[in-house]
Amino acid sequence: MGAQRHGRSSSTFSAAQVTPDCVSNQRSSTESGNKVLEDEDFLSWYERWLDELLAGYDVTWFGEKLPGDEPSLLGVLACDPSPHRRARAARSLRALPAITQTAAEALTEAATDSDPLVREVVMEVAWRSKVPGLESAARAALTDPEAPVRAEAISALRALGVADVAEQARLLLTDPDREVKWRAMQALADSGRMVAADLAPLITGQDARTRETATYFLIKAQGEAHGLLVRALGDEDPTVRRQAVQTAEQRDERMLLPIMERMLKAETDAYVRVNLDRVVAAWSVNR
Known part of the structure; x- marks a missing residue:
């Protein structure tokens, strides 16, 4: 499984280069504290909210955004010592x-930052904002040592609609991390x-949630899914059995009706029974 999401580091990726401008920016931030990049008080916060609203910024999650325009934010992204x-x-x-x-x-x-949290967020931005210029970075991130980065990377390629997204996703179906497999x-x-x-391979795997x-x-x-649904209907985990009933219903796999009728006689999970009752009743009409 992937490592913890925060406070991670990896020797695989080199640290970002700190330029003389970065050194200058770091010194300024340290000397001025929150006055450089954070709001001094509520009035300052509110005035900035108005300014950014009028400037056409998305203020939906304003409280999470760092103050500043693009140059200011890029300066923090390149130079701030805090990941x-x-x-x-x-x-x-x-x-x-x-x-x-x-x-x-x-x-x-x-995208090659030394801290995996930064790499993860960059990939998140790539897919949520559909940034075409980050396609190459997303492809490289598919093999990142940290699972959250890989998960965001395949989502980025999905959002960008790249031609080979199916091939790239198939490669990640064998990833050891559950979230990566889900995104794939x-x-x-x-x-x-x-x-x-x-x-x-996932329906017959060891992880119940997968x-x-x-x-x-x-x-x-x-393609044909009868055998896989038979397997899922007999799964030891009730959440899998319940989903199998729902999937069979969505696919209209009526050949499974005899199996579901037998399941009703022995099923002990209430939620599975509710689904079985509904599907069996519907499929038994005009049988």
């Missing part, structure tokens, strides 16, 4: 009216090229 502030600066770029080419280039540089299934399903065979998720994605999968 949490660098990550906040990257995320704050999403509030601007647009992510410019200059910002995209800065985000590409930050989502990307593969959205591509319209998911087949039932893609999900077979089995449940894979059973859900069978709804969108092409």
